[in-house]
Amino acid sequence: MKTTPLDALHRELGARMVPFAGYSMPVQYPAGIIAEHQHTRAAASLFDVSHMGQGTLGGADAAAALETLVPGDIVGLKPGRTRYTLFTDGNGGILDDLMVTRTEGHLFLIVNASRKEADFAHLRAGVGARCKVEELTGRALLALQGPQAVAVMARLAPGAASMGFMSAATLVLNGEACFITRSGYTGEDGFEISVAASGVEALARWFLEQPEVRPAGLGARDSLRLEAGLCLYGNDIDTGTTPVEAGLTWVIGKRRREEGGFPGAGTILRQLAEGTGRRRIGLAILDRVPARSHAPIVASDGQPVGEVTSGGFSPTLDRPVAMGYVKAAHAAPGTEVGVMVRDVARRAVVTEMPFVAHRYYRG
């Protein structure tokens, strides 16, 4: 089992450690998932996401090269800007979701822990001849998330406060040169901070000394992203789902729609024009019973129409919510369906996502 550079700190803080994507990770601290979730929405939480993969693509051709693997507009990404995109396969399925930032001279990538080995192999095979693919294994990654994250960051680096949402900067925090993006995966304002592994513990301790900040684990990270309607790779998106089915068509750049040239473009562009047989939807569960991943979704006549891919309890709404895929005829918001939990159909309604409004910084 691999560990992150903050393993000792997690244990000191009383975290419950669980295996996740080959790493021993904190699922929660003594406060518990609901308290950590609510603190993130109200103040600021520090997450260790050092298990995620970090890397760079170097060289003048890097952006054009990466466009052969993703449907996003990377050539048009301005220096200092970050974009969410997807690696697609030849069938239009999703190999991973990732963040791409253009900096002076290279592209900076953050990919999922469970996919990083496959992703970097895919990059080396796909674009290794056109640009320099480098995995950054000596770096840790922190996420500081919540409405008070900006006040905390400004205390260390005043320049952070003026960063736009989905923009990047290199700033010195606590004596460490950090690569920072104003982004996250909780639906809140916040920052992701890439820092040398050797300097992350001192920086994490500094954050945790701030009155606004408490530690939060993977459990709260999952319930926060679910409320925000954001996909978890391996649950809500995978090689069996396309960006169009997943409702992620906004990642496909305008120029890319016209030009194609990414894996699976034939399928994806046809689906954009003609629609898909099934779609990712949100579900508000009306009974108080949480519906988990793989729970069947049924129509009012009991016929199966889909499956839950992520489900759990929304601390903000104080009721269970879920996301999943249903046949297009049942995908309109307001459609009443059932979710099967332990062989009983529980009442649910197709609901717009996000379940809880995003509060990203808009300047």
Add this chain to the structure above:
Amino acid sequence: MAGLWFTDEHEWVRVEGDTGVVGISDYAQKQLGDMVFVELPAVGRKVSKGGEAAVVESVKAASEVYAPVSGEVVEVNGALAGNPAAVNEDPYGDGWMFRLRLSDSGELAGLMDRAGYEEYVKGLG
């Protein structure tokens, strides 16, 4: 916690006359985390020792609660519908789940007393 008998699946039963009140241990609630829903058995249902009797849903996952002894469900803790967190806050008191009329009090002999259970939990690391 006097008079509590524990299973190795972390349920407890407190014998009161010919009935037993059932819940999950403090260790179990800590392992499972914040409770958000408890599915209780129907009154009148007969359960057998080791059989599934209830389900606790935490934020993260659903977990089965097994009957520590056999019997008929004669009462359930309806207050858990509005306050499942009682299982976290008071696992041996307000967090009780259901009451069984025992069909074989001899089954109690196979359970652990408090000291034995605490020793058992220590061994789980």
